[in-house]
Amino acid sequence: MRIVSLVPSATELLFALGLDSEVIAVTHECDHPPAALALPKVTRDALPSGLTAGQIDAAVRARTEQGEAIYELDAAALHELQPDLIVTQALCAVCAVSVEDVRAVAEQIDSRPRVISLDPRTLGEVLGDVRTLAEATGRRDAGVDLIADAAARIDRVRLAVRDRPPLKVAALEWLEPVYVAGHWTPQLIEYAGGIDLLGMAGEHSERRAWEEVAAAAPDVVVVMPCGYDAPRALEEAHRFGDRLAGLGAGEVVAVDASAYFSRPGPRLVDGLELMAHILHPEAVPEAPSAPLTVEL
Structure with a gap:
C-alpha cells in the first residue's frame, strides 16, 4: 500500500x-x-x-x-x-x-x-x-x-496518583492571546491527578483573559504553546513572565507540546506520564522528558 x-x-x-x-x-x-x-x-x-x-x-x-x-x-x-x-x-x-x-x-x-x-x-x-x-x-x-500497551500505561499512571490530593492546573496552549487547552488535555490532567480549571474535555481550546486565569487560582501552570518544543515554550514563558507571575501559582513549567500534547497520536500517553510527573513527582518519578521550570 x-x-x-x-x-x-x-x-x-x-x-x-x-x-x-x-x-x-x-x-x-x-x-x-x-x-x-x-x-x-x-x-x-x-x-x-x-x-x-x-x-x-x-x-x-x-x-x-x-x-x-x-x-x-x-x-x-x-x-x-x-x-x-x-x-x-x-x-x-x-x-x-x-x-x-x-x-x-x-x-x-x-x-x-x-x-x-x-x-x-x-x-x-x-x-x-x-x-x-x-x-x-x-x-x-x-x-x-498498541491500544493494549497504551491502556496499560494509562492505568498505571491513574493507579499511581489515585490517593494523591489533586492539584489545580491551568494549561495554557497559547500566550498571545491566552488560550486554554481543550480536547484531550483536560483528560490527561485529570488522569495525572489534577483538576483542569479552565479547559473542557472534548471541546475546542478557548481564548481567555489573563484575569480569568488568575481568578481560577491555579496551583500549577503548564505552558504548552501548540506546536512548540520545550525551549520555545520556555522562551514564550519568559516573554510573559510578569503575566505568569501574576497568576500566583506555586509552580510554572514549560513543556514540549509538539511532542506530548498538541498531536493526537501515540505520544499522548507520554504526555500523560509527563503531566503526572509534574503534578506528583513522588508518585511518578520518571518522565519521558524533563519539564522546564519557569523562573519568575
Missing part, C-alpha cells in the same frame, strides 16, 4: 503500526519518528517564517476568516505519487491542509486513493483512531497491541 500522511500525528501512528515502508510522503512538519524527515514533503507553510506568537495568531485569524488555509498542498506531487491511501484531519484548521482540498485533489488522481480523516477530540477517540487506521491498512494485530 502506498500511503501519504497529511498530519504529523497520523505519521507517528502509521510508523507505530509498522507501516514505515509503506508511507511514501508526509508533511513539512512531520518530524517524528526521525525516519519521517527523509520522506518527500507534499505540503508547505503559507505563513512567513519568523513571526511572533501574536503575529501568528493574527495571520491565522485573517486567513481563516477569508476561507484560506495556512498550509498549501502540492497537488502535482500527489498526482505523481499515485497513493492508495491519504490520511488527514478536519479537527483543526490550523493543523493541516483543508480536508475538502484533499478530497478534491484525490478525486482527480488516477489511483483514486481512499481519504481517511482522523478527527479525535478525546483520548478515547485517539485510541479509536488507532483501530480505524489499523483496520484500513491491514495492521489489526499491531493496532490491538
